[in-house]
Amino acid sequence: MCLAIGLMAWLAMTALFDPTANAWAPKCLLHAATGLQCPSCGFQRAAHALLHGRFVEAWNYNWFLFLVLPYVAALVVGECLPGGPWRERIRAFTHHRYVLYAYLTLYFLWGILRNIWGI
Numbered sequence: 001m002c003l004a005i006g007l008m009a010w011l012a013m014t015a016l017f018d019p020t021a022n023a024w025a026p027k028c029l030l031h032a033a034t035g036l037q038c039p040s041c042g043f044q045r046a047a048h049a050l051l052h053g054r055f056v057e058a059w060n061y062n063w064f065l066f067l068v069l070p071y072v073a074a075l076v077v078g079e080c081l082p083g084g085p086w087r088e089r090i091r092a093f094t095h096h097r098y099v100l101y102a103y104l105t106l107y108f109l110w111g112i113l114r115n116i117w118g119i
């Protein structure tokens with residue numbers, strides 16, 4: 001339940017405040033220090049654009065958001081469902097080590113590729 005409440009709070013803040021226009025939005029230290037894009041660069045701007053229905057803009061900020069959304073949705077559903085077989089199935093998927101390894105691998109691969117491709 002805490003995950004869902006935290007996510008809702010973050011979504012509300014991200015929807016209400018444009019990260020490109022507010023100084024409070026966290027800035028990427030890797031990008032500031034090196035000029036390189038980390039895998040999460042643009043994630044908050046992408047989420048803001050997505051919450052306002054601007055899918056292309058969100059895609060251009062960070063492709064990985066679209067890959068991680070189904071996983072985050074499954075995490076929240078797995079946390080919020082009352083006990084039962086569906087909850088256990090969803091949690092078995094989201095907490096499976098191969099799923100976590102796959103997402104971590106894709107996350108770092110995305111970080112490398114976006115700097116090679118310049119996106």
Ligand SMILES: [Zn+2]
Nearest residue numbers: 028038040041
């Ligand atoms: Zn970054």
